[in-house]
Amino acid sequence: MKGKSKIFPNCFRLNARSESKTFGEIELKYISNSDLKFFFRLLNRVKDDREFVTQVLYHQLTTPKVSFTEFNKIPDDELIEIARDFIEHEHHTFQYFRETTDTEFFINFKKAIKTYHQKRIEQLQITFGPAIESSKRILETFETFNQQYAGIINIIKQSTFFTELKRLNTAISMVDKWDREHQHHILESLSPVIKQYQLTEQFLSKTLMPQIDFWGKWVERNKAIFNIYTRFWQNFQQKYKIAKQEAVQILRKYKWFITPSLPLSFVFEVVKIGKRKGNQRKAINGLFIDYFSLNNFGNLEKLVDGWQTNKIFKPRMKIFRDCVSVMRNAKSKYNPSTIVLPTLIAQIDGIQREFMEQNGLSFDLKKGKWVDKKGNIIYWKAWFKGQTSNQEWLDLANDIFLGILFQESQPGRPLETPFTFNRHKIMHGEYLRYGRIDNTIRAFLILDFLATLSNREDKS
Numbered sequence: 001m002k003g004k005s006k007i008f009p010n011c012f013r014l015n016a017r018s019e020s021k022t023f024g025e026i027e028l029k030y031i032s033n034s035d036l037k038f039f040f041r042l043l044n045r046v047k048d049d050r051e052f053v054t055q056v057l058y059h060q061l062t063t064p065k066v067s068f069t070e071f072n073k074i075p076d077d078e079l080i081e082i083a084r085d086f087i088e089h090e091h092h093t094f095q096y097f098r099e100t101t102d103t104e105f106f107i108n109f110k111k112a113i114k115t116y117h118q119k120r121i122e123q124l125q126i127t128f129g130p131a132i133e134s135s136k137r138i139l140e141t142f143e144t145f146n147q148q149y150a151g152i153i154n155i156i157k158q159s160t161f162f163t164e165l166k167r168l169n170t171a172i173s174m175v176d177k178w179d180r181e182h183q184h185h186i187l188e189s190l191s192p193v194i195k196q197y198q199l200t201e202q203f204l205s206k207t208l209m210p211q212i213d214f215w216g217k218w219v220e221r222n223k224a225i226f227n228i229y230t231r232f233w234q235n236f237q238q239k240y241k242i243a244k245q246e247a248v249q250i251l252r253k254y255k256w257f258i259t260p261s262l263p264l265s266f267v268f269e270v271v272k273i274g275k276r277k278g279n280q281r282k283a284i285n286g287l288f289i290d291y292f293s294l295n296n297f298g299n300l301e302k303l304v305d306g307w308q309t310n311k312i313f314k315p316r317m318k319i320f321r322d323c324v325s326v327m328r329n330a331k332s333k334y335n336p337s338t339i340v341l342p343t344l345i346a347q348i349d350g351i352q353r354e355f356m357e358q359n360g361l362s363f364d365l366k367k368g369k370w371v372d373k374k375g376n377i378i379y380w381k382a383w384f385k386g387q388t389s390n391q392e393w394l395d396l397a398n399d400i401f402l403g404i405l406f407q408e409s410q411p412g413r414p415l416e417t418p419f420t421f422n423r424h425k426i427m428h429g430e431y432l433r434y435g436r437i438d439n440t441i442r443a444f445l446i447l448d449f450l451a452t453l454s455n456r457e458d459k460s
Helices: 033-045 049-060 068-072 076-089 102-148 160-175 180-221 223-240 244-253 264-274 281-305 314-329 337-358 380-388 392-405 423-427 437-458
Strands: 016-020 024-028 061-063 362-364 369-371
Touching: 016 076, 024 076, 033 049, 033 102, 049 061, 049 068, 049 076, 049 102, 076 102, 223 244, 223 264, 244 264, 244 392, 264 281, 281 314, 281 437, 314 337, 337 380, 337 423, 337 437, 380 392, 392 437
Parallel strands: none
Antiparallel strands: 016 024, 024 061, 362 369
16 A cells, blocks of 8 residues: 555565655565664664664665665654564564554664663573683682692693683673673674583583692692692702703603702702703713712612601512612622612502502402492593692603503504613513613602602591
């Protein structure tokens, strides 16, 4: 009808169709997300209700091609009829529209979009709020833990997840400070990220938080031991102006680690030699050999004597002292390491087993695996790795213990990291030239490392 707008049914197009006396056939583009953002911006920019309706409809207008000035001159009754057709077509966006009178139509139109905007924000907050708040708590717990124990333990490496989580929480914290126009935009843009964090947050809540709680109690229980190592490195850095990381890097390169019984000057010599050009393995091996064999293996005896109060080591002290005696009394034509090293490795095996049992684990013969009290399979190398929890000075010992001595080995096949200090190759008779004094000293140091771990359990 002329002068009366109506919707033309169209099964193939999503655009709204209408008619007006002034412009004839009207076509209004369907509402997209970018259109909604434009409408939401208008809510704060345009105070006049009629102008708001005019700008919304003009923004969607595809036919006819007229200027805003021309379109704005349309009579109120025609504008209302075009708007009604648009509302009927876009019923989802205008689900909160309430028809009253023509006098209140423009107010109701604007109120419908404003309500839709507010409801979307509320829904996003309901949907993502718990995940956001939980992620914030995880991040706060993680950062508090790292700050509290920064001088003792670096429990978790900063992963991509935590970097992105910080950015997300920064963005979310800004939402409440911004006006309603920007709240929807930021929540909409973050929604795919937040959905992913919902899944990640669930995983972290079940795994990371219990571990942080465990590690926190573990650190507090064993703080005295960590303080010994911390003071050692602090004194070393203060005296020689050399970063701990530099010393650790050199020790790791040449398959060594240190204990606090070693003097600062010894570690300084290791670093000084390690900084020279070329392969310094022979020279650094010589430092360790000379130190522990000094005064007829007096320093080695001192190291072993430190184990006598350890519950796991105490029954084995006769064996360890016999090994030191063999090293001392061997005649020049004999190689004591050929006898001592397999003996020490056998004791390392036994101490490893007892230490795990001391911590509530047991070996399930049927499964052929270590299990905890609930019957869950425990991978012993991963478990031991967790005992040092990224403390570089103890991790270094674990690297030698797990990655060198207990490196995976297949009969007749070369090791991935070639080294004669390998439990499987030695104990199964595959290596015949293992009897080196540097390997024997490594075995004594690994025992000292295990004594450190098990001593802290004794004192818990």
